[in-house]
Amino acid sequence: MRAGTGSRRRCRAAARRGLLRDSRRHQGRSGCPYGSRVVHRPGRRTFHILLGEQALYTHLGGPEVMRHQLRRLQDATYLPGLSLGIIPACARLLFHPGGGFSIFDDSRVEVEGYRGAETIADQGRAGVFRKAFGLLQPSGVYAQAARDLITSALAVS
Known part of the structure; x- marks a missing residue:
């Protein structure tokens, strides 16, 4: 999210790329992933993210990477600055x-x-x-x- 942005709404039908970046190249000085640093600041910014259910099954990077990304996404559903919606395939x-x-x-x-x-x-x-x-x-x-x-x-x- 760009500096100075107070709210962000994001919609992705089929892929999770870049939602809550967690690779080492996206880490900030504190070592905390950029996306997590921004979302963990309650009251400062709000993220509203919509994903199509297909995004949960789209393999980018192999099974281990997929499982790691899904676990991170699941943990992110508890963050106070994030509203994560998943549009079921049958919705x-x-x-x-x-x-x-x-x-x-x-x-x-x-x-x-x-x-x-x-x-x-x-x-x-x-x-x-x-x-x-x-x-x-x-x-x-x-x-x-x-x-x-x-x-x-x-x-x-």
């Missing part, structure tokens, strides 16, 4: 999730794609993504229901 969707995007402070959107990221600052265009997130959010499950989906993915990874 009724009011809107197609499309590609991944992040909304910063309701004013700037970063859309991820194969050609790179596009930054959108135009409020009319950003409004489309705010609306999309709002329509997708109720399809997600949270807290224990999200942990149960992660546990199911761990059982087969």
Whole structure:
């Protein structure tokens, strides 16, 4: 999350890449992963993350890496600055999730794609993504229901 950003909403349909970075190259001076450092500061910033259930089964880096990422994701569901929603594969969707995007402070959107990221600052265009997130959010499950989906993915990874 960029410095000065107070809230972030993120939607990813099929991959977890970069959600709560934990590799050594992303560690800050304190040794704590960047994503964890930011989320562990209660009252400072808020993350609202939506993942499609498929993201829990998308293997990037092999089984050991997958299990580690799923355990980290499960632990993250207890963080006070994070609302993690998982959209079950059988959920009724009011809107197609499309590609991944992040909304910063309701004013700037970063859309991820194969050609790179596009930054959108135009409020009319950003409004489309705010609306999309709002329509997708109720399809997600949270807290224990999200942990149960992660546990199911761990059982087969």
